[in-house]
Amino acid sequence: MILAGATHDPDRIDILHHLMDSEAYYHVATLPGGISLDITRHVVLMWIASLLMIIVMSSIARQKGLVPRGARNLIEPVLFFIRDELAIPNFHDKANRYVPFLWTIFFFILFCNLLGLIPGSATATGNLSVTAGLALVAFAAIHITGVRENGLLHYLGSIVPPVPWWLWPLLLVVEIVGIFAKPFALAVRLWANMNGGHIVIMVMMGFIFLFKSWLAAGISVAAATAIYMLELFVALLQAYVFTFLTAVFMGMAAHPDH
Amino acid sequence: MEGLAMMGAGIGAGIATLGAGLGIGKIAAGAVESIARQPEAAGDIRGSMILTAALIEGVALFACAICFMIQSKFAG
Numbered sequence: 001m002i003l004a005g006a007t008h009d010p011d012r013i014d015i016l017h018h019l020m021d022s023e024a025y026y027h028v029a030t031l032p033g034g035i036s037l038d039i040t041r042h043v044v045l046m047w048i049a050s051l052l053m054i055i056v057m058s059s060i061a062r063q064k065g066l067v068p069r070g071a072r073n074l075i076e077p078v079l080f081f082i083r084d085e086l087a088i089p090n091f092h093d094k095a096n097r098y099v100p101f102l103w104t105i106f107f108f109i110l111f112c113n114l115l116g117l118i119p120g121s122a123t124a125t126g127n128l129s130v131t132a133g134l135a136l137v138a139f140a141a142i143h144i145t146g147v148r149e150n151g152l153l154h155y156l157g158s159i160v161p162p163v164p165w166w167l168w169p170l171l172l173v174v175e176i177v178g179i180f181a182k183p184f185a186l187a188v189r190l191w192a193n194m195n196g197g198h199i200v201i202m203v204m205m206g207f208i209f210l211f212k213s214w215l216a217a218g219i220s221v222a223a224a225t226a227i228y229m230l231e232l233f234v235a236l237l238q239a240y241v242f243t244f245l246t247a248v249f250m251g252m253a254a255h256p257d258h
Numbered sequence: 259m260e261g262l263a264m265m266g267a268g269i270g271a272g273i274a275t276l277g278a279g280l281g282i283g284k285i286a287a288g289a290v291e292s293i294a295r296q297p298e299a300a301g302d303i304r305g306s307m308i309l310t311a312a313l314i315e316g317v318a319l320f321a322c323a324i325c326f327m328i329q330s331k332f333a334g
Contacts, residue, residue, distance in 0.1 A: 188320060189316045192323055196322075244305075
């Protein structure tokens with residue numbers, strides 16, 4: 001990681017180091033190449049998110065009858081929205097095959113984002129390694145969809161759209177760059193959005209220490225609260241955008257002709 | 259030199275915001291206009307609006323991430 005592990009100078013606050021939160025609770029192992037398997041706060045937060053998802057979703061799924069009760073009132077419209085607005089326009093009659101994946105990725109990101117907004121906890125999706133892992137899953141899903149719907153040879157042939165032969169090598173390069181740029185953009189977008197709000201709140205609170213006055217404290221706290229409300233919205237929006245873009249890319253891989 | 263680098267990071271973030279703001283503003287203007295003309299197509303228009311806005315936002319965030327890397331290289 002380029003951003004983590006910078007030398008820490010106590011006189012200066014390194015925001016990224018603060019947000020990366022690479023402090024390990026429990027040392028497990030370090031793979032060759034410096035890939036750490038340590039259990040950090042972000043790993044624990046992801047476990048909590050998964051556990052919450054298992055508890056909430058399985059209790060809702062066990063409910064019988066058409067009329068929802070309790071938390072099902074909250075979750076069910078979201079599930080229907082993702083199916084009707086994201087899965088069906090992209091996969092048409094094969095939507096049921098891919099909608100569980102979209103649901104899972106949406107709620108996992110949403111739970112991680114919202115857990116990160118509880119004061120004292122940490123945003124797992126604000127770690128570039130976590131979002132890169134999610135983007136890797138999306139990358140695999142995009143190409144597995146393409147191969148599954150079209151067959152390997154037809155899918156490979158459809159990477160470059162039909163163009164005049166002299167344009168073909170150029171487009172091949174462009175398309176291959178595009179294949180890797182898509183998950184890269186997904187990872188950086190989620191990571192930067194989740195960190196952006198935190199950085200703004202930190203800067204707002206920093207004004208108190210900069211001006212050392214009660215007036216600044218009042219304004220700072222009010223502004224930070226407003227930004228916190230915006231962050232609640234961004235948490236939902238970025239989970240949606242990640243799922244939406246994954247669905248669109250999967251749909252493009254499934255139907256390369258248009 | 260450090261001050262110049264910090265200034266560059268700040269100015270870069272500002273210019274990236276300017277470009278992204280202009281671009282997303284144009285998208286929103288176009289989307290609102292077309293929804294007003296054809297309210298029954300609001301769902302499709304909203305979808306493509308979010309897609310293109312997210313793509314522009316991604317580029318702007320790349321720029322901001324690079325500015326942040328410059329900043330943290332000198333402030334770290």
